[in-house]
Amino acid sequence: MVKLSDLALFYKAKNIQSGCPTCGKSSWVLADAPDEQTAWSLASVREDGNAVFPSPSVPVIAMVCDHCYTLRTHASLPIREWLKANKA
Numbered sequence: 001m002v003k004l005s006d007l008a009l010f011y012k013a014k015n016i017q018s019g020c021p022t023c024g025k026s027s028w029v030l031a032d033a034p035d036e037q038t039a040w041s042l043a044s045v046r047e048d049g050n051a052v053f054p055s056p057s058v059p060v061i062a063m064v065c066d067h068c069y070t071l072r073t074h075a076s077l078p079i080r081e082w083l084k085a086n087k088a
Contacts, residue, residue: 002061002076004030006083013086023068031062031071042073 011018018026033039041057060073 002030002079002083004028006087007061007063007074007079009087010079010082013082020065020068020070020072022070023065025065025067027066028063028072029066031064039076040073 008018010016018028020026020028031040039059040062041059043055043057044052045055046052059076061076061079063072063074064070065072
């Protein structure tokens with residue numbers, strides 16, 4: 001599981017600004033997954049209305065601004081790989 005301290009390392013190395021694009025505050029909380037076996041993801045939806053199971057998806061790290069509740073996401077797999085390669 002990626003922690004906020006891990007994201008802080010990633011943001012610093014990649015020169016990513018931590019401010020919320022909506023309110024400008026820099027106070028984020030990780031969105032808790034429903035349980036330890038479940039991860040957040042962005043699921044795809046077919047435009048023709050037909051269902052595909054399981055639907056293709058992108059696992060994400062979901063954060064919520066602690067001030068205005070804007071949702072911010074990052075693709076989790078590349079960040080986890082970066083952390084493995086760069087964490088001291």
